[in-house]
Amino acid sequence: MRALLRISRRDARRAKGRTALIMVMIGLPVLVITGVFTFAATADVTLREGIVRKLGAADLRVMTTEYDRVAEQYGDIGVPGTEESGRPANAAPTTAAEVAARLQPGSRLIGFDEGSVDVRADRGYDHVSAMEIDLRDPLTRGMRPLIEGRYPAAPDEVVVTPALGRGLGDTIEVTRAERRVRVVGVVEYPFNSEHVEVVGFRGVLMMDKRDGHGTGWLADTPAPPTWADTQRLNEVGLVGLSAASLDREPAMALGTTAVVGIAVAVFMVVMETVLLAGPAFAIGLRRRATELAVIAAQGGSKAQLRAIVLADGLLLGGAAALVAAVVGVAGGLLLVPLLSGSVGPPEVPWWPVLGVMALGLVSGVVAALVPAVLAGRQDTAAVLAGRSGTARGGSGRPVLGLVLLVAGVAATLYASRTHEAWVFAAAALGLLGLVALVPSLVTLTGRLAVRLPLAPRLGVRDAVRHRMRTASAVAAVMAATAGAVTVGIGFNSQYVQAHDSFRSETPIGTLTVSARRADDATWTKIRQAAQERLPGVRLVEGMQPVDANGDLVVLVPDRSFACPSCGPMLYGLLVGDQRLLELVQGRRDPGAATALAEGKAVVFDPSMVRDGRLSVHFASGTSADGKVFKVPAVVAKAADPRMGGVLLPPAAVRAKGFALEERVVYARHQPKDVALLQKDLAVVSADVAVSLEDGFQRDLAIVLLVLMGGALVLVLGGTFVATALAAADLRPDLATIAAVGAPSSTGRLVVAGQAGYIAGLGALVGAVAGAVPGVALAWVMTSKFGDYPMFVSQRMAEPAAGATVAVPWSLVGAIVIGLPLLAALVAGAFARTRALPLTRRLT
Known part of the structure; x- marks a missing residue:
């Protein structure tokens, strides 16, 4: 293995451009996913991470509820035992003495209230969060760290967070009674720079808390609180937050549909990466054909040739996954303070990150699998003689592809009555069948090349001659197009249904x-x-x-x-x-x-x-x-x-x-x-x-633009990788064309014709492939508004029967017609058509 990796490392250094291309294709999904995981984990401040802003230096936080008994407590949330467990409206408020009787002897309590308050602004009032507590008490240490000034020492003094926009010495009017208080300090709300809050003494800010029905108490207990202490509080309708209750937080279990959705997403990422990177590995195989032929001539077996190519996938896949994970984690951490006001302790979800890295490594090995098989089949004598020695796969019988396709269509029709996740799973099965059918489709459509002009005919014939290389690129384009069309039909159908069902109480403009x-x-x-x-x-x-x-x-x-x-x-x-x-x-x-x-x-x-x-x-x-x-x-x-x-x-x-x-x-x-x-x-x-009343205000343009952007990147990426590989195979033919007097534009047209053929065939098949699951997705999303409620908040009258299916023809047309034309124009414009030397060929 060491020798194989050494050979792969030497070849990677020799072909830096190809190496970078492969690493980008494999590493980009890893980078994005690890970045998102890290961003979400850091921006999400859990109860445990943010416990200081609730407990400060106290051992226990006791909170009142509307229940006479709390049956279950999860974190700081209490659940009543029955619907009849509500506290009577005229019940006497809980006193500090009653709470102390439920705690360890010798516990010390200080009261606090939480809620909101109206703060007089330049015009009108701003409704902001409020807390009433004496921040000078040692139990509150860390709850609201002081940035400047001091903590309140009198009822007419408050501290505020920076997001309120008031500074030291400012006088503000709080509550509808317009009580005037003075800002004596600016404090930090831990882990959230955008939180707006005013903090003062009890009875100053929240008028509704003056009847004795306060929020709760902070407690300093002689010994660390136990779960038994929390249960004693629950018996009288109180919730206790401490380290003991944090350990009782319920585990979040993934449902079946969530697992299916994750599995489908993983499958699509791996398949698209393999289909895009596979031709790039084939480029390396083409460039290394002579080296491999020499190894074979010296006694190297077919298994050893395959192992050399697979080592490329292992090396580049592992390196790409490692570099992308490091960049993704660093980028996620750096973006948190820029994009989120909530910033918790830096957190890297290592197990998901390692799983994504393993996914990138596997993608690299799988992408090199087909080129490895072709390496073991190449004709050693032909390669050493200067001819193309890559084996061509036979036409084969597309039985497996047909079986998977039929099974996928049947599963999609059944899934249209279940859930969106199952629609995507069934569509993935049918898409896998189409991938197996693509080589046969390439062969079949190649017969139509006789009707084309000379230059595009040569391009198409070369694509068909190297069917496995072309099929991989066509399949990548097809998968991207199918996904965009499927999601586009689903969301466009929901949008059309919401738009057509919109009703208002008053005329628009009222x-x-x-x-x-x-x-x-x-x-x-x-x-x-x-x-x-x-x-x-x-x-x-x-x-x-x-x-x-x-x-x-x-x-x-x-x-x-x-x-x-x-x-x-x-x-x-x-x-x-x-x-x-x-x-x-x-x-x-x-x-x-x-x-x-x-x-x-x-x-x-x-x-x-x-x-x-x-x-x-x-x-x-x-x-x-x-x-x-x-x-x-x-x-x-x-x-x-x-x-x-x-x-x-x-x-x-x-x-x-x-x-x-x-x-x-x-x-x-x-x-x-x-x-x-x-x-x-x-x-x-x-x-x-x-x-x-401003009417129906939802806009689908952003969704369609995202789908179009994703399809643009994947379609052009797959097409350009294939045409880059084709450039090496076309060198002899282009040299011959130039030798007989053809202008340089002919070579550009050959390359453009091949790019247009690959993108056009993939986009057309992908549009058809995405239509069936798209209709099923539309049926699910519009018959019950699915799990993607983009427009449910609008006032709608749901149709009495059936569902809505609306195809976004602009998106489909842009993908099926616009992207292939764009791919052909770009490929032709950047094609290298300078004079090429004639290649000596054996007859």
Whole structure:
């Protein structure tokens, strides 16, 4: 083995360009994956890593819960035993004495509260995190390290994190009571530079904690807390965080679908690497043909020749994996502070990194496998005589490929009723069958070369003559194209379904200002402030229903008769008079106005009306979910065809026993800055909400661009590797063409024709291969919105039956037509067509 590696190392130094190409192809996936693993591990601050910001120097952190008993505790999260284990609303708050009775004798407690607070900004309020604790106490050491200044020593003093943007000596107003406090220090929130927080004494920041129902205590215990100590706290509805509870964190187990998904991803990475690097190893075999022939002439066996080539894969694969892993780990660590505000202790997940390195090593050996077999078959006499001695594989019988392809298609059809991961697994099986069929496809399509002009005909014939070399590149292009088309069809179908199903409560461009829980006096101030900030804008009031106890009633339309699996719509109903009707219709509609005056609902989505009536679900604090009442309804046309809302007349709501309050206004107006208007009005009340109906805002362009970019790199990479290998084989033919007087452009056309053939055949077969799993993926993602909920947050009406399949023709066209043309142009432009010496050939 030492001699084999020494030979491989000498050859690698001799052909530095080829060595670098192979190492990049093998090492790039290793670099990316190890970088992502390291970045994620370092940026993710686990409870154990960030324990100092919760415990400080204390031995135990005790936290109150809403339960009278905690049945299970995981980390710092408590799980109640039953649904009835909630603490009564009027229960007395837990006292420090009661907590001390559950701890070791002699324990010392200090209280703390956590929550949020409103901080007055230039315009409006900023809602930020808050903590109330005496940071001067030794138990808090390390919780919030001091950057500058000092810790608070009086109730009117606070410290802040740098992300708040306030400095020493600044005076800020906190809470809605506008209590003025002075910043006396800037502290660090450990492991997160973007966290915004204000820290002061208890009773200063959080008004809702003044009733005794605080967050918890930090405890200094005589001996390290045990799990038994934590269980004693759980018995009275308390959670205890300590080193003992950290050891009880549940292990995260991967489900079957996750394992399948990881296996498919590994398979695709290895296969694509092998298909791309395989031709590059074949280049080395072509350059070393004479050396191997000399070894064979001196008595070297076929097994020894194969071992020499496999040693290339072992050496280059191992070196590429090692270098890429080092660079990936270093890059991941360096990128964490640049891309993430959360930065934990530097962490390298060694077992995953070693697994990825092993994956790179295996990829190198497997990529050298086919060239190694060809090395054992080469004709020694022909090579020593100056002719190409590479053995050509026979046409063979593509039985195995056909069997795998049929099995893959059948598995894909079945997987369309299960899960996305199984769709990809079935597609990988079919793709493996196509890889086995590619040599036969190359032979079959090569017969069509007789119809081509001279230059591309020569290029295609050379590609067919070296079928194994060409098949590897075509298979790499095919795999990349198939993956892009499959994912493209799936996400494009989900996008089209979401877009077509989008419905809005109000017309696009409608501004809504609401304060659902404000009282009458506060709402009057909010409406007045809104009118002042929107001069000349006509505000149309809407109503909200409340029950007898004053609790807000939520009304949503029902269309379950049209879609049994859909249930209520994801948007609510409007309640208002003729002015609101004119706003949502954008015109005067006498028919709809008359119906509304008669107490009928005006509906803008015909699918919600059945037998002239509308079913309405309602729920409130005193009425159970699922209650339904029906009102007469008419179908009208809204100002916006994408609107699917409902306008209920006030009389119909009052008839069901609900009172009405004006807590919302609408306007056909689009302010320049909705967030700024929200902050302006939030000065009046924290309950105010401002929103602008801007329609369906999801964009698929970024997904398609990523798919196109990945396909571009892989398609051009596979094509250029194949054409680089072909350049060595074409030298005799190009020299002959030049000798008989052909212009230099002919050689460029030969190279361009071969590149276009490889990329075109791979892209075409890949598009067809990706269509079947693409349709299956679309079926899964649109029939249940799959595990990729890109657009579920939009207001949608799920189709009553079937799924949506939409092919992204722009992506498919760019890959199938655009990329082969680009590959041909680039290959022809950079082809070396200088005068070549004629090669002496034996006859």
